[in-house]
Amino acid sequence: MFLDFMSEVKGLIRDALEHCGFKVEDGVNDLGLEISPHADLASSVAFRLAPAQRRSPVQIAKEIHQAVPTEYRYVDRVELAGPYLNFFMNRVFLKTVLNQALSDNCWTGKMSDKVIVEHTSANPDGPLHVGHIRNSVIGDTLVRILRRAGCTVDAQYYVNDMGRQEAMVVVGCEHFQLDGSKPDHAIAKVYIAANKAMEENPDIRVQADQIIQRYEAGDPETVAKIQNAVNYAIRGIEETLHRLNIHHDSYHWESEFVRSGDVAQIIELLEKTGHTEWEDGAFQLDLSGYGFEKKMVLKRANGTSLYITRDLAYHRWKSANSDRSVDILGADHKLVSGQLCTALRLLGIREPEVVIFEFVSLPTGSMSTRKGKFISADELIDEVERRAFEEVSLRRPEESEDFRRDVAMKVAAGAIRFDVVKVSADKATMFDWRQALDFEKLSAPFIQYSHARACSILRKESADRQFNAELLLDENEVALIKKISHFDLVIDSAARELKPHHLATYARELAESFNLFYRYSPVLDAPSDLKDARLALVGAARNALRATLETLGIAALETM
RNA sequence: GGGCGCGUGGCCUAGUCAGGAUAAGGCGGCAGCCUCCUAAGCUGUAGAUCGGGGGUUCGAAUCCCCCCGCGCCCGCCA
Incomplete structure (x- = not known):
């Protein structure tokens, strides 16, 4: 194309x-x-x-x-x-685009890289909130874009099971009851309670420290406790991700890299670079020659490892097992990810491509799981679904409740994804209920609706007959074919530059082009030859819209 | 204090990496379009010295310097 x-x-x-x-x-x-x-x-x-x-x-x-x-x-x-x-x-090109778009094999590109995309990787200490889903949506959309471009992609969730926060969850579970609500929410409650209790009872901190040490040492009882807590929280997190059509292919736990000896190896390798030193009993990496003032601590004075060291081991593994590896990280990780990349460079290991997204804040300030100050992704999805159900019921009162629920679910998930992905990652955003619940032009339903309209025409008459592309001469028809042709270019550049919002922009433009065609070029009432040509164009546009929506992870509804 | 990012009509954003031919959309405002393939749609209209100032260039929203405002970071947390 x-x-x-x-x-x-x-x-x-x-x-x-x-x-x-x-x-x-x-x-x-x-x-x-x-x-x-x-x-x-x-x-x-x-x-x-x-x-x-x-x-x-x-x-x-x-x-x-x-x-x-x-x-x-x-x-x-x-x-x-x-x-x-x-x-x-020329017309040959337009005709070729039309023919290609009517077949199924033109929507995947020629890249063949093996890519690892790590996204979400939220601590298993509570539910995803509206800040986390910016990570998840950007990550999952990039996974889809890279696949669309032809790459083989492994979407990974890096599980932080060794950090203090997970130890606090376990302490929380020992002092408070999980209340039977959705697992990730139940975990958050005991985690928040434990943090609160620690303010008056410093012994809680000691307990958490002990858990960290025992877990790192591999104490079976502690391992079982942490694993239970992590798995429990992840189950809830996964459920939320699935509501947004987001999926991971594999999970890697930090502890894997400690147990396998990879972390110890990383420390040895770094030692050989001559940039390390012992200070106050801790083992540290000096990156002052690379613009990092503070030394990077690789091992605590008490001998336990740190997040950054385990992360180095994980990244070494990822580089060895891929052609490209991509990290999706919040703006708060900029510094640490710069240090990580520098350390990898010292070791001669290929660095990840890091996509940094700026913060999502609430009108009241930034979110915090620990303080219980957040709007959970579940709350958001529930609310948007409720709104979408109202909307569908208003427009399609004659349809069954099942139909309206199903459409509402898919419209809601799409709307949330599109709202997040349409904005460039380096723009800080303020979460706004009014905007989240708005289903107009610059949103997923606008695109889903265009697709549904195309499907509606094709339900009445199919596009699988001979046609004369020369008859498609109207300005809107030509513009639509050209817009369809841009698909491969947009996917290619989004995959190279890791800019998923380019695809969102394209989706809107494609839907707009289709809507103009729909408005000014009647299909079913056109004279026979012209009708066949227009039906072919509707088929091509339907396929392009479907491919675009699927790549955005938004359901391509056939009716709504 | 230092580092990174952002600043585009009343509000939200695309365009900035790689300078190029009239700054592109949405929301909100105003005025219209359903005996016609789904009006979650379409059309028209008003509204911008692209944060401010300097510079580079034939040409700057885009590159460089200074300043202002906002966000994030600067833990033997993750």
Whole structure:
């Protein structure tokens, strides 16, 4: 699709440049290509050549334009517009897009990397809150994008079972009763209670310390307690993730890397770099030569390991078992992840690609599980589902309650995912109920609705017959085919740059294009030949919308 | 105090990495469109000196410097 058109254009420009004896510096976009309102693909390469050539971009563009080969496959024509070179698609390309889009095998790209994506990895000390789900949604969407691009992806949850917080959960379980509510919520209650109790009773801290030490030493009774608590909490967390159509392929516990000896190995390897030292009984890594003031403690004075050391071992393992490894982390992890990457570099281990997302805060400040100050993901989903059910009932009162519940569930999950993923990860956001419950244009239901409309047409007449693509000449029809063609480009760049919000933007644009077509090009009432062509376009658009929605992890509803 | 990130119409955001042809959407406002394939849709309209100032450039929302505001981080926590 679009990548084929683009590679033809690149070839044409390179041939022309060579013919003219022009050289451009290598770069990500060395030919200055851009999708623009003036062309299907525009090049501003003449501007880049102007300084070295000491001539005006207009003259240079003119010269390149004359040197562009005239044999085309998907290119219709090349126009000179002052200093710009404008490339246009031909009908063959549009027809090819339509045919490809009607088949099933054009929606997966050609990347073949083995990728590990680690996301969510929330401490098993309570339910996910609206901050965590930004991690989960970004992570799961990237997993889907990378798969769509052709990669083999393992979505991993790194379980922090060795930290103080889990020891506090166990202490909490010993002093307070799990109350039988949803497991992750029940765990949070005893965890919060234990933290509160610690304020008056310092002995709680001692108990937690003992649990940490016994767990690291492998004391069977303590191991069983921690494992029970972790598994219990994870069960609840998983349930929440599944409501949002988020799935992990594997779980890795920190303790695995301690028990396997990987953590001890990491410490030995770091020692060999000559950057380590003992200070106050603790083993430390000095990264002051790399811009980190504070030393990184690798082992406590009491001999137990720290999160960062275990994380180093985990990342070493991930690098050895993948072509790319991706971490999704909150902004509070920026510093520590920088230290981690530096330490890995010292060891000659490939660093992860880190996607940092900025904080989600409440109007009252930032969230904290320990203080019990958060809006849980479950509360959010329940509330949005309730709203969605009202909405469906209003629009489809004649449908059964089961139907309305099912649609509400899928609309709610989609709406939440889209709301999160549409915003660039490096924007801090404020959680807002009003906005979370709004189902209008810049939201998932808008896209699901376009898909449902396409399905509605195709239920009445199918798209599986011969058609003449030459009949699709209306502005909205051509625009829709072009928009469909962009799918592979968007997936490719989102997978490379790890920017899932690009796909959200595309989804909205695709749905908008379809809605305009729907409004101005009647399908079922059109004359026979035109109807067949339009049905084919509806089929192609339906497939594109479905692929886009699935990649966003949003249910492609056939009716709503 | 230092580091990182962010600042785009009343509100929320895309575009910034890789400078390029009139700054793109949504919400809210106002005015319209259902005897017509699902109106969770479509159309029109008003509203922006792209935080401020300097610089680089033929050209800056985009790059560089300074300043202001907001967020996050600077634990032998995770």
